[in-house]
Amino acid sequence: MEVKQSKPKKPALVASTIRPPSVEEPMQDWYQTDTHLVIVVYTRQELLQREFVTVEIQPNGVTIQVILDKYSYFVHFKPTFPVKETSVVSVNKGKVEVKLGKVTAGQHWEYHGEGLSSNAVYTHTKSLAPKYRQWIVTKNTFVSHDTRLLRLKAPSGYTMLAPIGYHIHIVHSISGMQIGRSYTVMPPSLVEPNSDKEQEEGRALHLMIKYYSGGTLTPWVTSVSQGESIMVSNYDGNFDIQRLNNLTHLVLFAAGTGFTSMARLIIYALNMPNATLFSVVNILSQESSNSNWKGLRGRINSEHVQDYVPIPSSKCRPLVCICGPWAYNDTVESLTKLRGLKDEHLHIFAQTFPEQTCL
Incomplete structure (x- = not known):
């Protein structure tokens, strides 16, 4: 089915009339070691999966999104000094820690950085417009006569580990129109589902896509080659x-x-x-x-x-x-x-x- 939408929405916060969350607003803190800056989010929730934390590290700032039930809490800041593009996320009872590598090891930071526009925002997740990023095709594998398995690598600095049953959206310009479809994230293999370390870390994903001869998007997406890019949204879904x-x-x-x-x-x-x-x-x-x-x-x-x-x-x-x-x-x-x-x-x-x- 075609998406009747002219182009993907811009990644901006949208005003929400939904009632405020019943869970108390999270708090954030930070600490450092010789080699790492560690951002801490106190979620006040016991049950939280690693999949509900996404991290984006860009030259102009770091964005951490923590999804708590139906709401999202953001840490958004520009680090005092440069950090590496990789991050390590750990989730414990009532707490999330995001470890960022210091470019200059041994450097002491007086403060972690300057808060940016979305810092400490706590809002209903459905009120957020989807954000699209360029993922790179690393494999396009034959599954059957009309089905392909695509492996996509995340942009540098971005980690997203889709929860089970959640999906992403793909958009592509065809004849001057932005066409979109939704696909559920797949394991790299049914026999060896944990065989892709990068997918386990949120730095890659697999999609199984069926080719439809009369389709608008599938003739293109099933024929993409290694090295080409695909615009992929953040994940969406509600399966618990x-x-x-x-x-x-x-x-x-x-x-x-x-x-x-x-x-x-x-x-x-x-x-x-x-x-x-x-x-x-x-x-x-x-x-x-x-x-x-x-x-x-x-x-x-x-x-x-x-x-x-x-x-x-x-x-x-x-x-x-x-x-x-x-x-x-x-x-x-x-x-x-x-x-x-x-x-x-x-x-x-x-x-x-x-x-x-x-x-």
Whole structure:
């Protein structure tokens, strides 16, 4: 689906009428060693994932964004002296530390730097316009006859580790129009999901993209070569991985490349201590009647839901995740609710970018 948007928004703060956060505003501090400047953000929250901290180091300043539930807190300053382009983020109970390397080791700093325009801003994340950066293509690998796996390297000084189930937006100018699509961040490999150290550190990402002959963006994005650049936004999404902690059943419905929203989720779930059984059922909707396929055919229906979705009870706590075209998502949602599931048992992977699905 095309995004009806003339061009990506500028990276500016947008006024929000949403009520203020209930969590007390974070505080920031700093300390130094002979080799590093360390920025500390006291979040006042026990549960915080490393993925919810992004760092951008540029000649004109350092920006640290810490996402706390639905809100973002910023540290934005110009260092007193130059710092290196790499950073190390550590997340502990109620605290985030970002370690920045001093260009001149042993130099004592009287102060960490001068606060800039976004420093100490604490605002609703959805009120922030997306910011696009140039990522460099380092690999474009064949997956199937119509699908490619792209590896992109982050701009110098930038680290972004997308949470599970979150997506990014790509924009490109075609015939004078800015066209955008959303893609879910993939592991580098289903067999060796942790094989890319740079992706683990937030300095690279992988996208699996299907080619559509009549598509507007995919003929270009699936043909990009090593060394070319792609405009990529910061991540977006609302899936809470903590929902998996108290489940008895995890059921995933994916249509086509909706599988990309499930890949990292499957890997995470299989590594949980209580994971005991994993099965895959393929339903082919376009397979020829003359083929040798012995499995299920057709489109999703009530029988499929009855066969694979358990009814919630005091001993059964299912979570059903859904990703596909809008019609597919609506159908699965309706069928699961007819079976007795409520919104608390469902998560639909859908983009917040205008008129986009997770494909």
